[in-house]
Amino acid sequence: METLVVDHPLVAHKLTTLRDVRTDSPTFRRLADELVTLLAYEATRDVRVTDVTVDTPLATTHGVRLARPAPLVVPILRAGLGMLDGMTRLLPTAEVGFLGMIRDESTLKAQTYATRLPEDLSGRQCYVLDPMLATGGTLAAAINFLFDRGARDVTAICLLAAPEGIAYLDEAFRGGDRPIRVVTAALDERLNENGYIVPGLGDAGDRLYGVV
Ligand SMILES: O=P(O)(O)OC[C@H]1O[C@H](OP(=O)(O)OP(=O)(O)O)[C@H](O)[C@@H]1O
Numbered sequence: 001m002e003t004l005v006v007d008h009p010l011v012a013h014k015l016t017t018l019r020d021v022r023t024d025s026p027t028f029r030r031l032a033d034e035l036v037t038l039l040a041y042e043a044t045r046d047v048r049v050t051d052v053t054v055d056t057p058l059a060t061t062h063g064v065r066l067a068r069p070a071p072l073v074v075p076i077l078r079a080g081l082g083m084l085d086g087m088t089r090l091l092p093t094a095e096v097g098f099l100g101m102i103r104d105e106s107t108l109k110a111q112t113y114a115t116r117l118p119e120d121l122s123g124r125q126c127y128v129l130d131p132m133l134a135t136g137g138t139l140a141a142a143i144n145f146l147f148d149r150g151a152r153d154v155t156a157i158c159l160l161a162a163p164e165g166i167a168y169l170d171e172a173f174r175g176g177d178r179p180i181r182v183v184t185a186a187l188d189e190r191l192n193e194n195g196y197i198v199p200g201l202g203d204a205g206d207r208l209y210g211v212v
């Protein structure tokens, strides 16, 4: 598994405000949106393209277009929805599928409560969006779901990741024949006893959408 921590002053600046406990929900939503676009630029470095020719007003030249089938973007509800617009702004022709998953706060196990994805993902490049990679249980289940439907490779874009979650995914998918990438704005210190990322930013879903 490949892990990329995006090292850029604008990413660090926006992430610092996102972490701040005083940042209100509207500002948090805007910053999450801006951050994902910056991360997506790096995350899509290997997006498949095909060669085409294009007529400029002056000449015919060579270029590229996104290959078919189009990439699939998969936000993990609820918090991943806060990253969808920022991603599709960069990849407007991507299709979008949805996975609804929630982590049981006492067992820290992920449960899937909604799926709305193409049945056949053969050969598709998938971009999973979830702001928090904590134990890794949610993301591992999401990746397995996509691989079971034939996805070709999966890139997860996370705002924050914990070392425990990266290690869990690395172990879970070791030796697999399909590439997995995690692109994140920061690799934090650790998980606390409740499975929250420290220093982290708190509960991403609650900060985006309110406490439920
Ligand atoms: O790596 P893990 O230990 O599995 O935890 C991370 C998951 O927890 C959060 O979602 P949550 O379950 O709070 O749902 P929400 O998006 O509805 O708030 C987060 O958005 C991830 O999906």
Ligand SMILES: O=c1cc[nH]c(=O)[nH]1
Pocket (backbone or CB within 6 Å): 132, 134, 195, 196, 197, 198, 200, 201, 202, 203, 204, 205
């Ligand atoms: O720190 C964490 C861990 C899981 N989910 C969150 O929203 N935040």
Ligand SMILES: [Mg+2]
Pocket (backbone or CB within 6 Å): 079, 203, 204, 205, 206
């Ligand atoms: Mg939550």
